[in-house]
Amino acid sequence: MVQNERSNFGSKLGVVLASAGSAVGLGNIWRFPFETGNHGGAAFILIYLACVLVLGIPIMMAEFYIGRRARANTAGAYRKLAPGTPWCWVGRMGVLAGFLILSYYSVVAGWPLEYLVEAATGGFAGKEADQFIDSFNAFASQPLRPVIWLLLFLIATHLVIVRGVEKGIERSAKVMMPVLFILLVVLAVCAVSLPGASAGIEFLLKPDFSKVDGSVLLGAMGQAFFSLSLGLGCLCTYASYFRSDTSLPRTAFNVAAIDTLVAILAGFIIFPAAFAVGIQPDAGPSLLFITLPNVFQQAFGSTPLLAIALSLMFYVLLAVAALTSTISMHEVVTAYLHEEFKMSRRKAAVWVTLGCTILGICCSLSLGVGSSYTLCGMTLFDIFDFVTAKIMLPLGGFLIALFIGWYVDRRQVEEEISNHGTLKVHIVRLLLFVLRYVAPVAIGIIFINELGLIHL
Numbered sequence: 137m138v139q140n141e142r143s144n145f146g147s148k149l150g151v152v153l154a155s156a157g158s159a160v161g162l163g164n165i166w167r168f169p170f171e172t173g174n175h176g177g178a179a180f181i182l183i184y185l186a187c188v189l190v191l192g193i194p195i196m197m198a199e200f201y202i203g204r205r206a207r208a209n210t211a212g213a214y215r216k217l218a219p220g221t222p223w224c225w226v227g228r229m230g231v232l233a234g235f236l237i238l239s240y241y242s243v244v245a246g247w248p249l250e251y252l253v254e255a256a257t258g259g260f261a262g263k264e265a266d267q268f269i270d271s272f273n274a275f276a277s278q279p280l281r282p283v284i285w286l287l288l289f290l291i292a293t294h295l296v297i298v299r300g301v302e303k304g305i306e307r308s309a310k311v312m313m314p315v316l317f318i319l320l321v322v323l324a325v326c327a328v329s330l331p332g333a334s335a336g337i338e339f340l341l342k343p344d345f346s347k348v349d350g351s352v353l354l355g356a357m358g359q360a361f362f363s364l365s366l367g368l369g370c371l372c373t374y375a376s377y378f379r380s381d382t383s384l385p386r387t388a389f390n391v392a393a394i395d396t397l398v399a400i401l402a403g404f405i406i407f408p409a410a411f412a413v414g415i416q417p418d419a420g421p422s423l424l425f426i427t428l429p430n431v432f433q434q435a436f437g438s439t440p441l442l443a444i445a446l447s448l449m450f451y452v453l454l455a456v457a458a459l460t461s462t463i464s465m466h467e468v469v470t471a472y473l474h475e476e477f478k479m480s481r482r483k484a485a486v487w488v489t490l491g492c493t494i495l496g497i498c499c500s501l502s503l504g505v506g507s508s509y510t511l512c513g514m515t516l517f518d519i520f521d522f523v524t525a526k527i528m529l530p531l532g533g534f535l536i537a538l539f540i541g542w543y544v545d546r547r548q549v550e551e552e553i554s555n556h557g558t559l560k561v562h563i564v565r566l567l568l569f570v571l572r573y574v575a576p577v578a579i580g581i582i583f584i585n586e587l588g589l590i591h592l
């Protein structure tokens with residue numbers, strides 16, 4: 137394919153790392169553990185893994201196809217591939233979902249910065265599990281501090297976005313991802329060897345299928361989409377910068393494997409530690425932040441300097457992992473405004489950052505001063521999470537599957553997935569079968585079941 141003047145990722149490793157950088161983030165380290173905790177443990181994880189395999193990988197390949205074939209932002213891509221049809225609304229819904237997720241995600245992305253300061257000033261020393269819970273609640277419900285961190289975080293995202301694709305996105309992913317991975321392994325080993333950790337390991341490994349209901353299925357599916365950055369055209373936008381010799385199936389498998397490994401590792405840090413110190417696994421969004429300081433305390437309490445060094449490293453890396461994800465969401469919306477409305481990239485980025493700042497502040501305040509404003513028992517923060525992860529992303533995935541499975545000509549899919557015949561790919565048939573039948577039916581059943589129209 138002729139490469140137009142849009143920029144491209146510089147190397148093959150860069151492609152995998154940048155996509156993995158988008159996928160690996162708070163979704164794995166913060167959201168996966170708390171959703172697992174809310175939904176009863178091992179059975180949820182098994183269903184999650186099935187969702188990654190059956191829905192995640194095929195839909196990721198579909199997004200890669202759309203992006204690289206069209207070489208445009210997500211809404212523009214549908215217009216190029218299906219001119220004059222309503223398919224571009226799938227892209228537009230994705231842009232909206234990206235904007236909404238970025239808003240509340242940045243709130244959580246700011247929290248590690250507070251913990252970074254806390255760790256650097258020795259604030260963890262001598263605290264018990266209960267005190268960590270109290271201090272988290274006191275922090276998150278304050279009006280000002282979380283908002284300052286949120287702002288700082290959005291500004292950092294903004295700066296990377298205006299520096300452009302290769303310099304900004306690719307470089308930050310290349311260095312940080314491997315370091316994060318090693319640190320997670322170290323922390324998992326520490327957590328698993330805490331006294332009393334075995335109950336947590338059992339929670340992760342012994343499925344209790346009697347607890348599986350519709351909300352577990354929807355939760356696992358939503359988490360798979362969220363964690364793999366699917367359903368809103370994020371990886372489609374990244375694929376528009378892929379080189380024409382990048383193998384789409386291999387990249388999809390690698391990204392899904394890295395992402396899943398990081399999530400499971402995070403589980404092996406959080407649950408053994410939570411059970412060891414008596415924190416409830418269903419503590420919700422605070423779970424990571426109230427559990428982790430205990431690991432540093434308990435495992436390294438006797439060598440305070442090591443505890444401080446490791447906790448500093450962890451919070452820096454968590455913030456960077458979040459940053460490589462926020463960049464990818466910001467890029468979806470910025471590329472859309474830039475290409476569809478002919479705004480300069482810089483101006484588009486400013487609008488996105490400003491909009492997210494306003495919505496992000498509302499989400500942050502909804503955890504404290506605004507917590508009495510609820511809808512169906514959910515705060516604004518919860519509503520953003522629910523509507524995006526559990527409705528918009530799976531719906532986006534459903535439509536993407538239909539688009540590739542039924543609308544696009546299969547020869548074109550074969551051509552693009554095999555890089556115009558230079559790669560031998562045997563899976564196109566299977567891929568199309570899954571996208572035609574399996575994915576739409578599975579997502580449809582989970583949705584209908586959740587609406588209460590049928591009961592599994």
Ligand code: TRP
Pocket residue numbers: 158159160161162163164237361362363364365366367368370461462464465529
């Ligand atoms: N996958 C990221 C994480 O796990 C978050 C994310 C980035 C995302 N881009 C996305 C989620 C697009 C959904 C869609 O933290």
